[in-house]
Amino acid sequence: xxxxxxxxxxxxxxxxxxxxxxxxxxxxxxxxxxxxxxxxxxxxxxxxxxxxxxxxxxxxxxxxxxxxxxxxx
Numbered sequence: 065x066x067x068x069x070x071x072x073x074x075x076x077x078x079x080x081x082x083x084x085x086x087x088x089x090x091x092x093x094x095x096x097x098x099x100x101x102x103x104x105x106x107x108x109x110x111x112x113x114x115x116x117x118x119x120x121x122x123x124x125x126x127x128x129x130x131x132x133x134x135x136x137x
Contacts, residue, residue, distance in 0.1 A: 076102075079116070083132070 080086040089095065102109055113130035 074106075 078086065078089065080089060114127045115130045116125065116127055118125045
């Protein structure tokens, strides 16, 4: 049994190459089941879409706000 504290915070992360891959990943029955569970388990939740940029030499990386017109790139 897992105890959930009243003010616990949880982070669930998905990493996708592009928005099309994210849509395909979210279309399966496992994702639908997880979303129903989240709606039952938490009073409040939100989705934040970010872009992960890794420099060509993997010397640094950064997050920025996702903008839908970046899908083409």
